[in-house]
Amino acid sequence: MLVAEHLTKRFGRREAVSDVSFTLHAGEVLGFLGPNGAGKTTTIRMLVGLARPDSGRIRIRGLDVATDFRRAMTHVGSIVESPDLYRYLTGRENLLHFARMLPEGAEERVESLAAMVSMRERLDDRVSTYSLGMRQRLGIAQALLGNPDVLVLDEPANGLDPAGIREIRELVRRLAGERGIAVFVSSHLLSEVELMCDRVSIIHRGRTLASGNVHELLDRFAGDRLLVRARPAALAAEMLSAFGAADVEASGGGGDLVSARVDPSRVPDALRELVGAGVDVYSVERPASSLEDAFLQITGGETV
Amino acid sequence: MRFAGLVENEILKISRQRRFRVVVLILIALIGLIVFAQSKGRDRYLGGKDWRVRTQERMASIQNWLRDGRMPASSQRWARFELGRLEYHLERDIDPDAISGPLFTRAFANASSYLLLPLLAIVFASDIVSAEFQQGTIKILLTRPVGRVRVLASKLAALMLAITLTTAFGALVAYAFGGIAYGYRGWGAPVLTGFRIGGERFDPAAVRSIALWKDTILVFGLAWFAMLCVGAIGLLTSVLLRSTAAAMGTMLAALIAGTILPRLASQWEAQKFLFVTCLPLPDYYSGSPPPIPGLTIGFAAAVLAAWAAAALVAAFIVFARRDVLA
Numbered sequence: 001m002l003v004a005e006h007l008t009k010r011f012g013r014r015e016a017v018s019d020v021s022f023t024l025h026a027g028e029v030l031g032f033l034g035p036n037g038a039g040k041t042t043t044i045r046m047l048v049g050l051a052r053p054d055s056g057r058i059r060i061r062g063l064d065v066a067t068d069f070r071r072a073m074t075h076v077g078s079i080v081e082s083p084d085l086y087r088y089l090t091g092r093e094n095l096l097h098f099a100r101m102l103p104e105g106a107e108e109r110v111e112s113l114a115a116m117v118s119m120r121e122r123l124d125d126r127v128s129t130y131s132l133g134m135r136q137r138l139g140i141a142q143a144l145l146g147n148p149d150v151l152v153l154d155e156p157a158n159g160l161d162p163a164g165i166r167e168i169r170e171l172v173r174r175l176a177g178e179r180g181i182a183v184f185v186s187s188h189l190l191s192e193v194e195l196m197c198d199r200v201s202i203i204h205r206g207r208t209l210a211s212g213n214v215h216e217l218l219d220r221f222a223g224d225r226l227l228v229r230a231r232p233a234a235l236a237a238e239m240l241s242a243f244g245a246a247d248v249e250a251s252g253g254g255g256d257l258v259s260a261r262v263d264p265s266r267v268p269d270a271l272r273e274l275v276g277a278g279v280d281v282y283s284v285e286r287p288a289s290s291l292e293d294a295f296l297q298i299t300g301g302e303t304v
Numbered sequence: 305m306r307f308a309g310l311v312e313n314e315i316l317k318i319s320r321q322r323r324f325r326v327v328v329l330i331l332i333a334l335i336g337l338i339v340f341a342q343s344k345g346r347d348r349y350l351g352g353k354d355w356r357v358r359t360q361e362r363m364a365s366i367q368n369w370l371r372d373g374r375m376p377a378s379s380q381r382w383a384r385f386e387l388g389r390l391e392y393h394l395e396r397d398i399d400p401d402a403i404s405g406p407l408f409t410r411a412f413a414n415a416s417s418y419l420l421l422p423l424l425a426i427v428f429a430s431d432i433v434s435a436e437f438q439q440g441t442i443k444i445l446l447t448r449p450v451g452r453v454r455v456l457a458s459k460l461a462a463l464m465l466a467i468t469l470t471t472a473f474g475a476l477v478a479y480a481f482g483g484i485a486y487g488y489r490g491w492g493a494p495v496l497t498g499f500r501i502g503g504e505r506f507d508p509a510a511v512r513s514i515a516l517w518k519d520t521i522l523v524f525g526l527a528w529f530a531m532l533c534v535g536a537i538g539l540l541t542s543v544l545l546r547s548t549a550a551a552m553g554t555m556l557a558a559l560i561a562g563t564i565l566p567r568l569a570s571q572w573e574a575q576k577f578l579f580v581t582c583l584p585l586p587d588y589y590s591g592s593p594p595p596i597p598g599l600t601i602g603f604a605a606a607v608l609a610a611w612a613a614a615a616l617v618a619a620f621i622v623f624a625r626r627d628v629l630a
Contacts (some may be wrong), residue, residue, distance in 0.1 A: 042629075045627070045628065045629065048443075048447040049446070049447060049626065050443060050446060050447060050628040050629075051627035051629060052627060069449075069451070070449045070450065070451055073447060073448060073449040074449040076447070078444075078447055080443040080447070081440065082440060084439055084440030084441050084443065084444070085441065085444075086320075086439065086441060087439070088320050088322075089316070089317075089320055090320055093316065093320075094381070096311050097316065097317075098444060098448065100306075100309035100310065100312065100313055101309070101310065101313070101445075101448035101449070101450050102448065102449065103449070142444065146448075151477065203387065253413070267407075279475065
């Protein structure tokens with residue numbers, strides 16, 4: 001659906017984006033993860049034709065954005081940076097305004113899209129009276145007016161409360177799942193990408209550091225520290241040591257928390273051993289902090 | 305997709321913004337104030353004298369000033385011209401000061417052509433592109449399947465329409481208010497036009513008499529043309545500066561400089577190539593002596609058109625090519 005090849009963008013001497021490539025398939029949500037200032041928004045601006053890459057090529061359904069801009073854009077809907085709309089117009093006027101910039105038929109979709117993002121009731125109020133979450137939803141409705149095959153969302157979770165974030169996340173999953181839309185989502189929040197995306201590309205200082213399936217990638221960065229809440233803790237620690245786990249440590253948590261390092265692929269076996277030995281296992285987790293640590297590590301310790 | 309739809313969008317945005325209502329209110333308030341002030345001042349000034357006596361007195365005082373010899377060169381030229389004009393009216397037995405609603409309307413067009421009307425054009429023009437940048441909506445506007453040239457062309461069309469409507473509305477308000485003070489009749493009255501300074505002297509050969517309504521339409525047409533040109537230049541500043549305040553400030557400074565420059569530096573002839581100097585087209589048409597030699601109506605119109613065309617070309621090139629960042 002969307003193919004970006006070797007994108008490079010320079011501002012003066014600084015290379016904001018260097019040799020970034022990725023492919024986005026139908027029905028898939030691709031996360032574009034990186035700290036603020038990593039080049040995410042610059043990349044997105046190139047995807048939707050707002051900025052011209054210094055080198056590299058972007059094709060949307062085979063149409064080159066640089067040479068076939070108009071036809072390429074009929075297949076794309078986007079929110080770049082923030083859901084900016086005409087604040088002095090109503091939600092409906094905004095949607096109709098952008099529908100008039102699309103091929104015939106977009107105006108008829110205004111009602112159903114408004115219903116889909118649960119904005120029907122407020123559609124005739126001015127956008128200046130909307131909350132950020134409402135603007136974000138209306139922005140998504142706007143992006144969907146042209147029945148796009150590709151949806152580009154820049155930091156859709158920014159500034160939203162947890163309920164709003166969840167709403168957006170479910171909407172994105174639904175669009176990809178039910179309509180087969182290819183969704184490109186940028187974010188600086190690892191947890192957000194983990195929940196929303198199928199695949200992820202990690203970008204830092206304009207370069208792609210890693211990309212792949214979200215869970216595989218997370219496994220790779222997660223490290224192998226395991227936290228087991230079990231009783232009796234002493235027996236659990238003993239069993240884990242015997243199993244070959246490193247750095248086994250019975251610690252805190254009211255005396256029944258055991259921490260150990262186990263290779264991710266061997267976790268199921270280790271748990272079977274514990275249960276077989278009569279240990280009661282209450283919970284097992286791989287602490288999220290280690291994911292964040294890993295991310296910090298690969299991005300050079302800058303704020304995530 | 306249809307171009308009409310794009311223009312409809314732009315008109316919707318212009319008309320729904322507060323500045324549109326402000327422009328309407330400014331026109332109503334200002335014209336009302338002018339009519340009120342003028343009718344008050346006039347009663348006192350005329351003092352009930354016969355207009356022939358009044359005109360002769362005026363001519364005598366102008367002659368005195370001229371004899372005095374302390375007048376700057378540019379004012380001398382004006383004084384000679386005014387003398388010729390009064391003389392001509394006197395010979396024809398026409399009161400040069402008689403006023404009616406229609407005459408007021410024409411006078412308004414004349415007086416507003418070099419500052420007020422261009423100012424209103426600027427209010428619309430400086431906002432039309434920069435506001436999209438400031439609101440962030442440019443990011444949607446330019447990622448729709450519509451070429452950038454078409455987007456800017458629709459904005460230009462809407463701007464021209466707004467300027468046209470503003471001119472027409474100004475004319476209507478001037479006539480309505482002028483009519484209240486001086487009566488609504490008199491569109492058919494003959495007016496003298498085409499006074500021309502040939503060399504140093506007033507040249508009566510060029511003077512023609514035409515119906516006031518024709519003359520008024522002509523004058524408004526010239527003011528409208530000047531406004532369109534200012535609008536085109538304002539569009540360029542809006543594209544270049546991407547900030548409404550900066551664009552409006554720049555254009556305002558240019559306009560004001562244009563009203564000052566010919567008075568303070570009439571010796572500098574090259575200023576006739578500046579668009580601000582050429583703005584008062586109705587003045588040049590109705591026969592005020594050119595502030596600078598060679599600045600005729602045709603020349604001024606050509607200079608304005610050239611500026612407007614260059615501004616549009618630059619605006620389209622920059623708008624179509626430049627990256628939209630932050």
